[in-house]
Amino acid sequence: MRAMNRNLILNIVRSQGPLSRTQLTELSGLSVGAVSQIVNDLLEDKWINEVGESDYTGGRRQVMLRLNPTAGYVVGLKLMENRVVCAVSDLETTVLNYLDEPLTGSHSPDAVAETLAQIVIHALYQTGITRDHVRGVGVGLAGVIDGESGIVHYSPFFHWQHVSLAGMIARHLSLPVYLENDVNTLTITEQLFGSGHDVSNFVVMTMGRGIGLGVVINHQLYRGHKGGVGELGHITLEADGPLCDCGKRGCLEALAADPAVLGSVKDSFESPVTLDDVVQAADRGHSTAREALDRSGYYLGLGLATVVNLFCPALIIVSGEGVSAGACRLDPMFESLREHTFNGLLDGVEILVKPMDDQAWARGAAGLVVGKLFESPLVRSQSPIPAN
Numbered sequence: 001m002r003a004m005n006r007n008l009i010l011n012i013v014r015s016q017g018p019l020s021r022t023q024l025t026e027l028s029g030l031s032v033g034a035v036s037q038i039v040n041d042l043l044e045d046k047w048i049n050e051v052g053e054s055d056y057t058g059g060r061r062q063v064m065l066r067l068n069p070t071a072g073y074v075v076g077l078k079l080m081e082n083r084v085v086c087a088v089s090d091l092e093t094t095v096l097n098y099l100d101e102p103l104t105g106s107h108s109p110d111a112v113a114e115t116l117a118q119i120v121i122h123a124l125y126q127t128g129i130t131r132d133h134v135r136g137v138g139v140g141l142a143g144v145i146d147g148e149s150g151i152v153h154y155s156p157f158f159h160w161q162h163v164s165l166a167g168m169i170a171r172h173l174s175l176p177v178y179l180e181n182d183v184n185t186l187t188i189t190e191q192l193f194g195s196g197h198d199v200s201n202f203v204v205m206t207m208g209r210g211i212g213l214g215v216v217i218n219h220q221l222y223r224g225h226k227g228g229v230g231e232l233g234h235i236t237l238e239a240d241g242p243l244c245d246c247g248k249r250g251c252l253e254a255l256a257a258d259p260a261v262l263g264s265v266k267d268s269f270e271s272p273v274t275l276d277d278v279v280q281a282a283d284r285g286h287s288t289a290r291e292a293l294d295r296s297g298y299y300l301g302l303g304l305a306t307v308v309n310l311f312c313p314a315l316i317i318v319s320g321e322g323v324s325a326g327a328c329r330l331d332p333m334f335e336s337l338r339e340h341t342f343n344g345l346l347d348g349v350e351i352l353v354k355p356m357d358d359q360a361w362a363r364g365a366a367g368l369v370v371g372k373l374f375e376s377p378l379v380r381s382q383s384p385i386p387a388n
């Protein structure tokens with residue numbers, strides 16, 4: 001009970017601070033004495049700080065309390081097909097060091113786990129943060145990931161099945177390691193620190209190399225069975241459509257992700273192009289480039305309309321590298337979204353477009369660890385991966 005109350009107070013300070021002791025007592029429903037005792041303990045353990053005084057509003061001036069962002073550090077990694085990005089951050093996910101490393105050599109789970117551990121050690125060494133100040137390591141990657149058990153059930157890039165990756169990395173580092181689908185790490189970070197803060201039902205759709213979806217229902221990340229939620233990229237939109245990386249035909253990803261855009265314009269350019277090149281060509285009036293982005297947007301809108309019809313979110317965050325294509329992709333997306341959403345479900349829904357880069361993915365994985373850290377101790381006692 002004591003640990004629960006301590007966690008409750010810490011979470012209120014983290015999510016709503018700076019707060020006075022009086023506000024904390026009101027918000028927590030605990031007694032004045034209990035709050036005072038817990039606050040003193042948390043101050044002593046340096047989990048929280050006293051910061052100045054609240055505005056003078058006629059009553060007594062009160063010392064405010066906030067989370068000490070350097071009460072610990074976390075490391076976030078995003079594992080991609082041929083690269084790894086790594087961020088060392090404090091507990092507010094302010095990035096202190098960022099590395100972008102190629103993934104060379106064997107792609108066996110053992111070899112990749114060792115490489116990831118070496119990158120973490122190197123990133124920490126550069127910041128001068130010792131391992132005893134690190135609260136955990138978060139790893140985000142595409143695929144069907146069971147965050148509770150730390151198992152990669154399926155990785156489309158490495159073709160792994162049922163690999164206990166979190167445990168394998170933890171053995172190298174002697175730190176807790178948490179694993180999650182990469183879009184879910186972003187979703188958790190939006191929930192903790194971003195636009196999803198205090199929104200009970202929201203979704204995050206990402207577009208780029210793939211197309212992903214994170215879902216928050218009643219303030220909880222929805223993981224479904226075995227973590228296989230959000231494979232939005234693999235809903236079938238054309239039964240006999242183009243072949244997808246997953247082996248099926250006509251998936252949203254095969255029709256609308258960045259590689260699909262690049263594939264459909266490659267014959268009209270002399271050399272290989274990037275998404276930026278296609279966008280610039282479209283802006284200059286290149287008709288094939290325009291059509292490719294328009295078609296991608298159209299199918300993305302169809303996919304997103306299905307998401308709205310299924311989950312009726314209050315907020316949609318549209319993110320991922322592919323957002324950088326801008327209006328020539330997003331306008332047709334919003335048009336088909338409006339056209340294909342069930343009557344009235346889009347009314348009043350807030351839609352935010354958030355451009356992002358690789359560092360944001362690494363920061364998302366760091367946020368995963370912060371999220372674990374502040375979970376109820378009852379939940380937390382079931383989930384860490386033993387570090388031995």
Ligand SMILES: [Zn+2]
Nearest residue numbers: 234244246251
């Ligand atoms: Zn597919």
